[in-house]
Each structure stands twice: as structure tokens, then as C-alpha cells.
Amino acid sequence: MSITVKNVSLPRGKSWIDNTYVIPVFKGLMLTFRHLFKRKDVLRYPEEKKVLPPNYRGLHMLTRDDQGREKCVACEMCSTACPADCIRIVAGDGGWEDSREKHPVEFEIDELRCIFCGMCVEACPEDAIDMTDMHNLADYTREDFIYNKERLLGVYDEYIKRHPDHAKRRDGVFKKMMNSSYFTVSDVEKAKHGTGH
Amino acid sequence: MSVDHPEVIPEVTVSSTEELKRKLNLPRKGYKIGEDDEESIEAWQKHDTMTLNFGPQHPATHGTLRMLLNLSGETVVKLDPRPGYLHTGFEKLAEYHTFNQFIAVTDRMNYLSPLANNVGFACAAEKLLGITIPPRAQYIRMIQAELSRIADHLVSIGTHALDLGAFTVFLYGFRQREFIYDLFEISTGSRLTTSYTRIGGVMRDFPEGHVEQLAGFCKQFMMVFDQIEGLLNHNKIFHDRTQGIGKIGAEEAINYGMTGPSIRACGVPYDLRKDEPYLAYDQVDFDIPVGTEGDVFERYLVRMEEMKQSVRIIEQCLAQMPKGPVKVDDHTVALPDKSKVYGSIEGLIHHFKLIMDHHGIDMPAGEIYHATEAPNGELGWYIVSDGNGVPYKVHIRAPSFIHFAMMPRLCQGGLIGDGVAVLGSLNVIAGECDR
Numbered sequence: 041m042s043i044t045v046k047n048v049s050l051p052r053g054k055s056w057i058d059n060t061y062v063i064p065v066f067k068g069l070m071l072t073f074r075h076l077f078k079r080k081d082v083l084r085y086p087e088e089k090k091v092l093p094p095n096y097r098g099l100h101m102l103t104r105d106d107q108g109r110e111k112c113v114a115c116e117m118c119s120t121a122c123p124a125d126c127i128r129i130v131a132g133d134g135g136w137e138d139s140r141e142k143h144p145v146e147f148e149i150d151e152l153r154c155i156f157c158g159m160c161v162e163a164c165p166e167d168a169i170d171m172t173d174m175h176n177l178a179d180y181t182r183e184d185f186i187y188n189k190e191r192l193l194g195v196y197d198e199y200i201k202r203h204p205d206h207a208k209r210r211d212g213v214f215k216k217m218m219n220s221s222y223f224t225v226s227d228v229e230k231a232k233h234g235t236g237h
Numbered sequence: 238m239s240v241d242h243p244e245v246i247p248e249v250t251v252s253s254t255e256e257l258k259r260k261l262n263l264p265r266k267g268y269k270i271g272e273d274d275e276e277s278i279e280a281w282q283k284h285d286t287m288t289l290n291f292g293p294q295h296p297a298t299h300g301t302l303r304m305l306l307n308l309s310g311e312t313v314v315k316l317d318p319r320p321g322y323l324h325t326g327f328e329k330l331a332e333y334h335t336f337n338q339f340i341a342v343t344d345r346m347n348y349l350s351p352l353a354n355n356v357g358f359a360c361a362a363e364k365l366l367g368i369t370i371p372p373r374a375q376y377i378r379m380i381q382a383e384l385s386r387i388a389d390h391l392v393s394i395g396t397h398a399l400d401l402g403a404f405t406v407f408l409y410g411f412r413q414r415e416f417i418y419d420l421f422e423i424s425t426g427s428r429l430t431t432s433y434t435r436i437g438g439v440m441r442d443f444p445e446g447h448v449e450q451l452a453g454f455c456k457q458f459m460m461v462f463d464q465i466e467g468l469l470n471h472n473k474i475f476h477d478r479t480q481g482i483g484k485i486g487a488e489e490a491i492n493y494g495m496t497g498p499s500i501r502a503c504g505v506p507y508d509l510r511k512d513e514p515y516l517a518y519d520q521v522d523f524d525i526p527v528g529t530e531g532d533v534f535e536r537y538l539v540r541m542e543e544m545k546q547s548v549r550i551i552e553q554c555l556a557q558m559p560k561g562p563v564k565v566d567d568h569t570v571a572l573p574d575k576s577k578v579y580g581s582i583e584g585l586i587h588h589f590k591l592i593m594d595h596h597g598i599d600m601p602a603g604e605i606y607h608a609t610e611a612p613n614g615e616l617g618w619y620i621v622s623d624g625n626g627v628p629y630k631v632h633i634r635a636p637s638f639i640h641f642a643m644m645p646r647l648c649q650g651g652l653i654g655d656g657v658a659v660l661g662s663l664n665v666i667a668g669e670c671d672r
Contacts (some may be wrong), residue, residue, distance in 0.1 A: 045506045046524035048538045052480065061473050068468055071406060081412055095444070097426040121592050123338035157341040157432040162440070163592050165585055173424075196286050213590065 092173040097158045099174040100149050101196040102189065103167060110193060111168035114144040117171050118160035126153035127160060147189040151177060172199045248557030286314050293322045293583070294500075297400050299656045300667030304644065304656070309671065311652045316645045320380035322637065323667040331631035334596050336362050336436050339628070342579050344430040345634070347669040350385035351393050351431050352421070353611045359434035360515055361618035362606035366436070366600060368565055374438040375516045376558040381424070381433060382516075382609075383547040383554075387458070388417045390498075397661030398469060399535065401478045406468050413461050417452055423447060436598055437571035448555055455548050455555075462548075464543060477650045479534035483647040483659035486531060493646065497614025498539045499576045499663060503531035509610040521553045531663040597626035613637055613664055637663075637670040 080119050083090060092098070107110045114131035132145035160169050172195060179185055187195075289306040292298040301322035307315035329348060331339050343354040356378045363370060370378075395410035418428045424443055425433040433440050471477050485495070487503040500507055506525045510518040526542035528535030564571035568587035577584030590596045602624035608617035614636030620629040640663040647663075648656040 044522075044524045046526050046542065047529065048526045048537060048542045049529045050538065052530075058471050058473050058476070064471055064473065068405070068472075071464060071467065081415075093423045093426065094443070095426040095441070097621060117589070117592050120594055121338070123334055123341045142492070156427065157342055157430065158426060159338065159341065159432075162572060165588055167575070167579070174619075207591065 041120045063206060067167075080152055092175075094173075096172045096173045096175070097156045099151065099177060099195055100154075100160070100187070100192060101172050101199055102147065102192040103169055103196055104193065110144065110147075110189065111166050112144050112147060113140060113166055113168070114147075116165040117165060117167065121159045123157060123159065124153050124155045126150040133191050137216035147192065149187045149192065151185045151187055152182060170196075174199070262286055263537075291653075291656070298660065298667075299396055299665070302641065302660075302665060302667050302670070303328055306653065306656070308653065311654075313648050313651055313653060313656060316648045316656065318641050318644045320641055320670050321339065323671040325668070325672065327630055327672045328633060331628050333627065335626050336628065337598070337599060339631070340434055340436075341430070341432045344432055345668060346480065346672060347389070347611065347613065347616075347637070347666045348429065348636070349664075349666060350389040350612045351429060351607070352381045352385040352425075352433055353389070354444060355431060355434040355610060356382045356516075357440070357607070357609040357616045358618055359436055360609060362436045362600070364607045365603060365605040365620055365622060366570065366598070367439060368567065368570060370438050370565055371562050372517065372559050372562045373442075374563045374666060377443060378434065378552045379437050379516050379518065380551050380554045381431075382419075383550045384417050384420065384451075385429075386547050386612045387544050387606045388414045390544050391417075393612075393664040394465065394469075394537060394540055397658070397664075398475070400657050400661045402473060403469065403472065403475060406465050409461055409464055409468075413458060416458075420447075420454060423450065435564065435571065436607070437567065438562070442563045448558070451551060452555055453548060454551050459545075460539070462544060469537070479537065479662070480532060481530075481650065482533045483662060484530060484532040484613055484645060485643075489646075490531065493643050495614070495643065496636050496639070497610070497612070498543060499536055499614065499640060501526060501538045502528040502535035504529050509608055509615060513608070513611060515607070517554075518550075519556075520557065521550050523550050533658050536662040595626065600624065600626065600628075608634065611636060612671070613666065614640070633669075633672055635669040635672060637665045637667075638672075641665045641670050 102110050102112055114129050116129050116131070119127035119129055126149055128146065128148040128150075129144050130146035131142050134140040134143050156171070158171060159172055164170075174195065177185070188201075257640070286307040286309050289308050290303065291306050292303040293301040298304075303319040303322055304320060305315075305317040306313055307317075325345065326344055330342050334342065340355055340358060343358045344351040346354050359378075360662070391410040391414045394410045395407035397408040398404075421431055422428050424447055425431040425440065485493075485503060487500075487505050490500050490503045491505065495503070496507065504527050506527050509515070510523075511525060520578070523532060523546040524542075526539045526546065528539055568591075572578075572591055573584045573587050578588045590599065600622045602622055604619070604621045606617060606619045608615045610616075615634065617634030619630075619632040620628050623629040644659065647659045651659075
């Protein structure tokens with residue numbers, strides 16, 4: 041590909057139309073006026089909520105296996121991969137009655153330290169830690185933001201109630217979302233109007 | 238009233254501006270000292286001047302930037318940029334993070350175009366490793382980098398016009414930026430802190446239907462582009478505030494180390510995407526926009542044209558993008574697919590080997606400099622590796638830092654209001670400037 045240079049300078053001598061300032065102002069006002077009749081871009085939060093993509097990186101959850109126990113095997117991959125160093129795990133012996141050799145006795149994520157990069161999810165070899173679409177975290181003290189194992193499992197219960205097809209969503213079922221709130225090509229053509237200036 | 242120490246803000250002894258003007262015997266209102274009129278600047282400095290702190294908390298500085306101004310009336314006699322108010326130690330942080338972990342830190346540098354930083358650092362690390370990423374990953378990175386360039390320029394032009402009194406452009410621009418951030422949210426999972434690239438590829442492929450969404454964005458963007466152009470290109474107030482302000486010649490700009498849209502406005506067709514093509518930029522067609530005057534108005538025009546060219550690049554990328562993997566097929570660099578990790582013992586071992594402490598990517602010892610064309614200019618990454626999993630040192634050539642150092646040259650002799658226009662046109666980002 042050859043290098044093509046394009047000069048974008050505009051002629052500097054102002055035309056009398058620009059100098060009067062009446063016609064440019066009128067044109068600008070026309071443009072603003074036309075926006076009155078266009079589709080509103082405002083979302084009335086909290087009554088209306090935005091549809092978030094399935095791979096949104098929000099609050100963490102610890103997933104459960106088919107017996108209702110946490111899937112986590114306390115391998116500490118997530119806490120190693122974490123750039124913010126916000127995961128603390130204390131591993132424990134599974135014991136005779138448990139089929140697993142290792143499981144987390146304590147599992148804490150400091151959500152204030154977390155930068156929501158998703159590297160823990162990437163690092164997990166057991167699909168035990170995952171991220172939800174919950175993002176409006178609010179609490180009263182700093183200690184409240186340290187999520188322990190029970191709370192993180194609770195997040196999973198809450199999330200799976202809303203999205204029972206969680207595993208399928210992760211596999212890339214994006215079509216439903218495309219037809220909902222996000223713009224598509226046909227949507228754009230519907231909203232087409234004359235250009236400004 | 239003389240000021241020996243620049244940090245000391247002296248008391249103003251004159252009661253009004255009129256009195257100050259009379260005292261200084263100013264020739265006439267709006268008088269500007271010429272570029273080579275050094276003598277008169279010195280003569281004025283001997284007179285009483287007022288020291289003014291512009292920032293760090295000022296709406297027109299777009300971040301915690303601080304400038305010390307010596308004013309004579311409204312004329313800037315001396316300008317002293319003081320960076321460092323947003324110093325976050327990113328370069329030091331790099332020495333404690335693995336190469337992949339540091340990508341999450343690069344998001345926070347230029348917070349108007351985080352993906353451009355992600356792409357830049359990943360490209361530099363791959364150059365050190367000596368690997369080439371699959372073509373699909375290259376095209377994905379190009380699309381994301383160009384989208385973030387559009388987002389950056391929209392904010393830059395919007396806030397620039399906002400400072401000069403044109404509010405509408407800011408709102409229309411932000412609406413478009415919101416679209417881009419929605420697209421980022423779909424592809425990366427986050428709006429601002431994208432952390433999308435990985436050494437050896439990208440985090441994940443585009444989801445199903447994302448290519449159509451991107452095409453839809455490109456189609457409607459040109460419409461809004463025309464609106465922004467229509468509002469500003471023939472606006473007399475905008476002309477008066479920008480034309481002939483912050484002028485700099487090509488030679489001097491090169492000597493200062495100016496890059497990006499600002500140097501192209503001086504007429505230098507310097508664009509790393511063409512001069513040192515990285516990714517697949519040599520396989521797409523686009524023009525380098527240049528100006529002739531090198532003033533604030535030309536920088537705006539160059540930025541506008543660049544957005545147009547970025548849309549062109551995205552459209553070509555969407556058409557040319559091949560199918561295939563988005564990570565290198567090398568278990569020593571990129572994490573294996575999750576299906577391999579869950580299903581095979583080799584996959585699990587490779588996965589553990591890459592993440593465990595004192596393992597990770599086998600980065601060779603050596604040093605490398607790689608620069609990418611970020612929205613503001615040449616964003617360079619100088620990485621020194623001693624063969625451990627973490628960089629020994631990372632230095633970042635941030636265009637904002639160099640542009641901020643040029644503020645005295647561009648603003649001295651003008652009015653305070655012109656300083657705001659110049660700062661807006663250079664688009665100095667505090668996070669990148671102070672690192």
C-alpha cells in the first residue's frame with residue numbers, strides 16, 4: 041500500500057456568509073431543533089436497566105457443582121494470576137467423607153482492591169470462579185466489601201436464579217442481546233435523517 | 238513586586254486590571270508578542286507580573302494538570318508546566334507484575350483510549366519474544382485500536398470545543414463515544430478498563446454478531462461526523478479562537494519531539510502506521526491527513542480527518558478479517574483453550590505452567606523499543622527484561638508528557654484563553670503524562 045498524504049487545510053479568508061454569523065447560527069439552531077424529534081438516547085435508570093453482555097466483568101461468584109458444594113479446589117491459581125492481589129485462600133483437607141482432596145476453608149475477595157480484569161476467571165482450571173453482571177455494589181464499611189466464601193456462593197445462587205442458562209450464555213449466545221437494546225444495522229437505517237450543516 | 242520563587246503566589250498590589258495595564262503601558266488590547274520578540278518578553282518580565290495557578294483543579298485542564306502562569310494583564314509572559322499530580326508509579330508497578338498482569342495496568346494510563354495502550358504493550362512484548370500473532374488477532378487489535386482512536390478524538394474535540402464555548406459538539410460526540418463503549422463492553426466485557434490483549438493474541442474472539450454491530454456503528458458514525466463538522470468548520474467564534482493560535486513550524490515541532498495529530502498539523506506526514514507498519518496496517522488503505530499552518534485549528538481538522546480514516550480502516554478490516562484462532566498456538570506463550578484444560582492432562586499442565594509463580598512466559602533477556610501510533614502520538618514502550626517472568630524495567634514514552642513540555646513554547650505571549658485552546662488541542666492526558 042502506498043503512502044497517500046491528504047492535505048486537510050481549509051482556506052483561511054472568511055467568506056462574507058461566515059462573517060455575518062447569522063446563517064451559521066441559523067444552521068446550528070436547525071440542527072439542534074431537528075434533534076428534538078429524534079429517538080431519545082436516555083435510559084431511565086433505575087426503572088429501566090441496560091442489558092449487559094453475558095461476558096460482562098462484574099461481581100465475582102463461586103460456582104457450585106451438582107452436589108451443591110463449591111467447585112473450587114483451592115489450587116490458588118486465581119490469587120496468583122490476580123494483578124491486584126485481592127484474593128485470599130486458605131486450603132483445607134477434604135477428609136474421608138468428601139471425595140475431593142482439597143477445598144477452600146476460607147476464600148475471600150476484597151472487592152475494593154479488585155480491578156475487575158477477569159484474569160482470575162481466565163486462570164481457573166475448574167470453572168469455579170466466574171463473573172456476573174452485577175455491578176452496582178454499595179455498602180457501608182470497607183469490611184463489607186470483603187466477600188467471603190458464603191457470600192460468593194450466595195452471589196451464584198442469586199445469579200443462577202436470574203440466568204438459569206448461564207453455561208449457554210457463556211458459549212456465545214449473543215443473538216438475543218443483539219435484538220434487544222443494542223443498535224443494529226437496521227436500527228441505524230430506521231433512525232436515518234439528513235446530515236447537518 | 239518581584240517573585241523570586243515561582244511557588245510563591247505574590248499579592249497583587251494593583252487594584253484593577255486597568256491600573257495594571259496603565260502601569261505596564263500596554264500598547265493595546267489583545268496585543269501579542271511575536272515569536273521572535275524575546276526582548277520585549279524580557280522587558281515585560283522586569284515589570285510587575287501576577288502569578289496565577291492554572292490547575293491542578295481547573296475544569297479546563299481536563300485532569301490534574303498544573304501550570305504556573307506569569308501574567309501581565311491577560312497576556313501570558315511565562316508559563317511553567319508542573320506535571321506529577323497524577324503520578325501513579327505505573328512504570329514501577331511493571332517491575333512487580335508479569336507481562337500479562339501489566340496489561341491491566343496499562344488501561345489506566347491514557348484513560349480515553351485504554352485499548353490503544355493494551356495493544357501497544359502487547360505488541361512490544363511480542364517483539365521481544367519474537368513471535369507473530371495470528372492474522373485474525375491482528376485484525377481484531379487493529380479494529381479495537383481504531384475504535385479507541387475515534388473515541389479519544391471525539392472526547393478531545395468535544396472538550397476542546399466545550400472549553401471554547403461550543404457545548405453541542407461535546408454532547409453529540411459523547412453519544413458516539415457511548416456507542417463505542419457499548420461495543421467495547423460487548424467484545425471485552427468492560428467499558429473502560431478493557432484489559433483485552435494478552436501476550437500472543439487477545440483475551441477472546443469477537444462474539445457472534447459483533448461484526449454486524451461494528452458495521453452498523455461505522456455506517457451511522459459518518460452521519461454524526463458531518464454534524465460535528467458542520468457545527469465547527471465554519472463557526473466564526475471557533476475560527477477566531479483557534480486560527481493562528483499555538484502556531485509552530487515543522488522543524489521546531491520535530492525538535493521538540495511532537496508526534497501524532499499535532500505534528501501532522503504542521504505538515505509532517507509522520508504516522509507510525511505507515512512509516513513502521515505494525516500489525517496488519519500495511520494491508521489496509523488509508524490517507525495520512527496533514528495540515529500546513531500547525532495551529533490549533535489545523536490540529537482539529539487533522540483529528541477530524543483521522544476519525545474518517547479510522548472508520549475506513551475498520552470497514553476494510555471487517556471485510557478482510559480472516560477466520561481462525563485469536564491466540565498463538567504455542568503453549569509457552571498463550572493459555573490453552575478451556576476445553577483442553579478441563580479435558581486433557583497436557584492442557585492442564587500447560588495452563589498451570591503459564592500461571593504459577595516463577596514459571597510464566599519464558600521471556601528472553603534483552604531490551605526492546607516498540608512504538609505504536611496512539612491517538613495522541615507516538616506511544617513508545619521500552620522494555621528491559623533480565624529473563625525473569627517480570628520486566629526488569631519498563632519505560633513509557635508518553636506523547637502527552639512531551640506535548641505538555643511544549644506548552645511554554647506554544648502559549649507564551651498569547652492570552653490565557655489561548656492557553657486553554659492550546660491545551661485542549663494537544664489533548665494532554667494527566668494519567669499518561671505522569672504515569
